[in-house]
Amino acid sequence: xxxxxxxxxxxxxxxxxxxxxxxxxxxxxSDYYLFWYKQPPSRQMILVIRQEAxxxxxxxxxxxxxxxxKAAKSFSLKISDSxxxxxxxxxCAYYAGGTSYGKLTFGQGTILTVHP
Amino acid sequence: ETGVxxxxxxxxxxxxxxxxxxxxxxxxxxxxxxxxxSAKKPLELMFVYNFKEQTENNSVPxxxxxxxxxxxxxxxxxxxxxxxxxxxxxxxxxxxxxAGVYExxxxxxxxxxxT
Numbered sequence: 001x002x003x004x005x006x007x008x009x010x011x012x013x014x015x016x017x018x019x020x021x022x023x024x025x026x027x028x029x030s031d032y033y034l035f036w037y038k039q040p041p042s043r044q045m046i047l048v049i050r051q052e053a054x055x056x057x058x059x060x061x062x063x064x065x066x067x068x069x070k071a072a073k074s075f076s077l078k079i080s081d082s083x084x085x086x087x088x089x090x091x092c093a094y095y096a097g098g099t100s101y102g103k104l105t106f107g108q109g110t111i112l113t114v115h116p
Numbered sequence: 117e118t119g120v121x122x123x124x125x126x127x128x129x130x131x132x133x134x135x136x137x138x139x140x141x142x143x144x145x146x147x148x149x150x151x152x153x154s155a156k157k158p159l160e161l162m163f164v165y166n167f168k169e170q171t172e173n174n175s176v177p178x179x180x181x182x183x184x185x186x187x188x189x190x191x192x193x194x195x196x197x198x199x200x201x202x203x204x205x206x207x208x209x210x211x212x213x214x215a216g217v218y219e220x221x222x223x224x225x226x227x228x229x230x231t
Contacts (some may be wrong), residue, residue, distance in 0.1 A: 004158075035219065044119075045206065045222040091159065095218055103172060104220060106159040
């Protein structure tokens with residue numbers, strides 16, 4: 001069974017600084033997808049960024065980028081120029097594709113605090 | 117309404133009550149999901165529906181009963197719940213495709229408290 005591990009329950013960063021959130025996963029699949037979701041306090045969970053395992057190039061979305069290390073099964077999220085609005089719970093998620101019918105496996109989450 | 121909506125946003129119920137949670141997606145998706153989010157635990161997938169057919173029941177107790185009358189609506193019927201069922205219940209939807217990324221879009225959740 002696939003598992004996703006976020007080893008940092010909480011992280012903090014100063015506004016305008018850079019922070020990296022860690023995620024590791026375990027799978028025997030070769031084709032899969034990885035996601036980072038953001039859940040602000042009392043607000044909806046939204047997709048931040050996604051990575052297809054067959055792509056070697058790391059995904060980037062504005063200030064958000066990932067470091068995808070397939071052999072190491074590592075998928076970290078880097079937030080550059082952190083803003084107060086980035087404060088949220090961040091979840092790493094794995095999707096096997098194929099007949100998994102969209103079944104996502106989530107990590108435990110990392111609470112990110114942004115200090116002004 | 118846009119995206120994925122859920123009602124009610126907050127619900128307090130006794131252990132002998134029967135209530136239902138409602139989810140509606142306005143994205144034209146064909147797959148819908150129920151998740152349970154408890155404090156200090158990862159999101160737990162409960163049920164998956166594809167084209168109105170249940171394709172996943174993740175060992176959920178029978179006191180939770182899902183219903184998907186069409187691809188836009190999803191219900192979670194609750195009866196004789198336990199205090200440990202208190203949690204945030206999230207609904208999500210996605211577009212199932214033969215290939216491609218299956219990102220899910222989430223609703224705001226229903227905060228359930230069982231007393």
